[in-house]
Amino acid sequence: MPTGLSSLANLKYGDIFAERFSMKVRLFIDVNLASGEIIELRKDHKHYVQNVLRCRSGREIFVFNPNDGEYKAIFKGEGQIEIVEQTIEPIRENGxxxxxxxxxxxxxxxxxxxxxxxxxxxxxxxxxxxxxxxxxxxxxxxxxxxxxxxxxxxxxxxxxxxxxxxxxxxxxxxxxxxxxxxxxxxxxxxxxxxxxxxxxxxxxxxxxxxxxxxxxxxxxxxxxxxxxxxxxxxxxxxxxxxxxxxxxxxxxxxxxxxxx
Amino acid sequence: MPTGLSSLANLKYGDIFAERFSMKVRLFIDVNLASGEIIELRKDHKHYVQNVLRCRSGREIFVFNPNDGEYKAIFKGEGQIEIVEQTIEPIRENGxxxxxxxxxxxxxxxxxxxxxxxxxxxxxxxxxxxxxxxxxxxxxxxxxxxxxxxxxxxxxxxxxxxxxxxxxxxxxxxxxxxxxxxxxxxxxxxxxxxxxxxxxxxxxxxxxxxxxxxxxxxxxxxxxxxxxxxxxxxxxxxxxxxxxxxxxxxxxxxxxxxxx
Incomplete structure (x- = not known):
């Protein structure tokens, strides 16, 4: 699924600048998230993070899914991230x-x-x-x-x-x-x-x-x-x-x- | 200005059907509107009414502008309409x-x-x-x-x-x-x-x-x-x-x- 990618095709230079240098990078990741885990990014996310945003290792990346909430992670290079801590708890929104x-x-x-x-x-x-x-x-x-x-x-x-x-x-x-x-x-x-x-x-x-x-x-x-x-x-x-x-x-x- | 025309390019067959046979046709016309007047449609409106909607003479068409409000008119063929009566009075909407x-x-x-x-x-x-x-x-x-x-x-x-x-x-x-x-x-x-x-x-x-x-x-x-x-x-x-x-x-x- 082209998460994050299709949006980028529409960005102007100013946005890319903002994205690269300050914007919060958020990825939906459909695996269990817990502090301390090392996760291998999916191919399309890897491309987005490494080639499009040109993130260097040490860069903060946020990952989330409905079951686990949102976690802060650190990009380790080579398509890997290390989950650091929970930033948003899973909540059931009103229907x-x-x-x-x-x-x-x-x-x-x-x-x-x-x-x-x-x-x-x-x-x-x-x-x-x-x-x-x-x-x-x-x-x-x-x-x-x-x-x-x-x-x-x-x-x-x-x-x-x-x-x-x-x-x-x-x-x-x-x-x-x-x-x-x-x-x-x-x-x-x-x-x-x-x-x-x-x-x-x-x-x-x-x-x-x-x-x-x-x-x-x-x-x-x-x-x-x-x-x-x-x-x-x-x-x-x-x-x-x-x-x-x-x-x-x-x-x-x-x-x-x-x-x- | 391609009023009404550009919308039509996007219509599906069902819409065109509805437009031809039942939908209210509304045109913005920037000339003084008053009952009894005969008005020559602008070239793009003429094309829209005659060729796209294929209106026959006798078809109701509504025309409006901010100064005069909306009027019902009757299509007379050959790009002409006859203004019949006011249907919406000019009002100043809240800013x-x-x-x-x-x-x-x-x-x-x-x-x-x-x-x-x-x-x-x-x-x-x-x-x-x-x-x-x-x-x-x-x-x-x-x-x-x-x-x-x-x-x-x-x-x-x-x-x-x-x-x-x-x-x-x-x-x-x-x-x-x-x-x-x-x-x-x-x-x-x-x-x-x-x-x-x-x-x-x-x-x-x-x-x-x-x-x-x-x-x-x-x-x-x-x-x-x-x-x-x-x-x-x-x-x-x-x-x-x-x-x-x-x-x-x-x-x-x-x-x-x-x-x-």
């Missing part, structure tokens, strides 16, 4: 899911990156009547999520679930997880009011964004008929799906989530 | 500025589109110590803003101001317009708390987003020293500049703006 109808290549990658930055723990694509796109490259989306986690300072990253139909999703839904349904029909209450009316005991939430063409009328009615689905309005302007997703996740974190 | 350090091509276009969808009336690029990019294609950004306004249902679109240095901007700033400074240092109060503490009489706001490399320490100190600048925190995760902008604008509209 925040993003349910959305797939959008086209590029936009969907973008949405996964942004959702990761905004703290989403699970991404659930959903098939609706007006969803034009049904094929999803799960590996590419996971790679996007891992890269975004590296950059945003998280120790975990959202799991990308397999697409399922709206009805199957809703019927099998764990009703304890409230769904905030970003409803374009303008019949919902303002999103702020909806979030503030949620009980304090509710911990897990999902943000549901419709497809580009909107939900079919009966789909929206079906959703509104479920007790655990809360229609919410985000104003009169028509938002593109990815704008609605990013803005709604921001509003959630500000009002009900961990920005508060 | 909401986005101040940001320029980011690279693609990302900056994206930010302008999203800011337009989220109701921004003025976009002010600012030059900071760690801003790597200084050349801005104002025409391209304006075209992005107009196209986003067409799609999002606004009758106006943000004005893109010329880039200026942070100090010049702050020293010449109208202090009645509060600046919400999205401060990565985590020393600010949560953005929700900052927005809710604003007086009800405050109408005009600006969201200030730092460059990719963050503000220099003295720049951040300088900003925090101004009474009309309010540092606000958006959690512990490091957000990319455009994520921070979109999320902060969403939070603003939900808590203090027109989503409420």
């Amino acid at each position: 925040l899911s993003l349910i959305f109808a797939p959008i086209k290549f590029g936009k969907i990658d973008y949405m996964v990156q942004k959702a990761t930055e905004l703290g989403v723990t699970r991404i659930q694509p959903v098939q609706t009547r007006f969803t034009a796109i049904t094929r999803i490259n799960y590996d590419r989306l996971s790679a996007n999520a891992i890269e975004a986690a590296e950059q945003t300072g998280r120790i975990n990253f959202p799991h990308i679930d397999e697409i399922m139909s709206l009805e199957k999703l809703i019927e099998s839904w764990d009703k304890k997880q409230k769904i905030i349904f970003c409803d374009e029909s303008k019949t919902g209450k303002p999103i702020k009011q909806v979030l503030e009316s949620m009980p304090k005991t509710a911990k897990d939430f999902a943000i549901l964004i419709g497809p580009e063409g909107g939900f079919a009328k009966d789909e929206a009615e079906y959703l509104r008929g479920k007790k655990f689905v809360h229609p919410a309005s985000m104003g009169k302007r028509l938002l593109r799906a990815e704008t609605a997703a990013i803005a709604a996740l921001g509003v959630f974190q500000a009002i009900k989530g961990d920005w508060n | 909401l500025s986005l101040i940001f350090a320029p980011i690279k091509f693609g990302k900056i276009d994206y930010m302008v589109q999203k800011a337009t969808e989220l109701g921004v009336t003025r976009i002010q690029p600012v030059q900071t110590r760690f801003t790597a990019i200084t050349r801005i294609n104002y025409d391209r950004l304006s075209a992005n803003a107009i196209e986003a306004a067409e799609q999002t249902g606004r009758i106006n679109f943000p004005h893109i101001d010329e880039i200026m240095s942070l100090e010049k901007l702050i020293e010449s700033w109208d202090k009645k317009q509060k600046i919400i400074f999205c401060d990565e240092s985590k020393t600010g109060k949560p953005i929700k708390q900052v927005l809710e503490s604003m007086p009800k009489t405050a109408k005009d706001f600006a969201i200030l987003i730092g460059p990719e490399g963050g503000f220099a320490k003295d720049e951040a100190e300088y900003l925090r020293g101004k009474k009309f600048v309010h540092p606000a925190s958006m959690g512990k995760r490091l957000l990319r500049a455009e994520t921070a902008a979109i999320a902060a604008l969403g939070v603003f509209q939900a808590i203090k703006g027109d989503w409420n």
Whole structure:
């Protein structure tokens, strides 16, 4: 998986300078982490650290995974790092899911990156009547999520679930997880009011964004008929799906989530 | 300006179908609009309406500009439309500025589109110590803003101001317009708390987003020293500049703006 690498292709000289000399280098490493261990970097990480960043031995590198948290390590040269100490303990973030109808290549990658930055723990694509796109490259989306986690300072990253139909999703839904349904029909209450009316005991939430063409009328009615689905309005302007997703996740974190 | 056209190149067949047969066609037209008038469409709009959408005469087309609002018109064929009646009155939206350090091509276009969808009336690029990019294609950004306004249902679109240095901007700033400074240092109060503490009489706001490399320490100190600048925190995760902008604008509209 091209973690860290693909981001670098996009960097300007100034960024490379910053990256080489001061920026925190963070790598997602899927092996057990513990102080004192020597770890051999994977081939792509080795290339990134040695050839791209030109790290010298002694350079601090941070490594993380959801089970062990984040550790400071020291680059020893020759693709090896020595784990020094834990810097972030593993934590279970509050469950925040993003349910959305797939959008086209590029936009969907973008949405996964942004959702990761905004703290989403699970991404659930959903098939609706007006969803034009049904094929999803799960590996590419996971790679996007891992890269975004590296950059945003998280120790975990959202799991990308397999697409399922709206009805199957809703019927099998764990009703304890409230769904905030970003409803374009303008019949919902303002999103702020909806979030503030949620009980304090509710911990897990999902943000549901419709497809580009909107939900079919009966789909929206079906959703509104479920007790655990809360229609919410985000104003009169028509938002593109990815704008609605990013803005709604921001509003959630500000009002009900961990920005508060 | 390729209003409406560039969006079409990105559409899938399903979208084109929807656009041809049911979607609201909205064009920004920079001439006086009044019921009963016959207007000759500009060459690019004519191509879009006749060749791309294949509208037949009698088809409803909506036209708008900030001074006159939105009008329903009827396509008469041969590139002509007849204005029928006003559908949205001209309104002055609350002033909401986005101040940001320029980011690279693609990302900056994206930010302008999203800011337009989220109701921004003025976009002010600012030059900071760690801003790597200084050349801005104002025409391209304006075209992005107009196209986003067409799609999002606004009758106006943000004005893109010329880039200026942070100090010049702050020293010449109208202090009645509060600046919400999205401060990565985590020393600010949560953005929700900052927005809710604003007086009800405050109408005009600006969201200030730092460059990719963050503000220099003295720049951040300088900003925090101004009474009309309010540092606000958006959690512990490091957000990319455009994520921070979109999320902060969403939070603003939900808590203090027109989503409420």
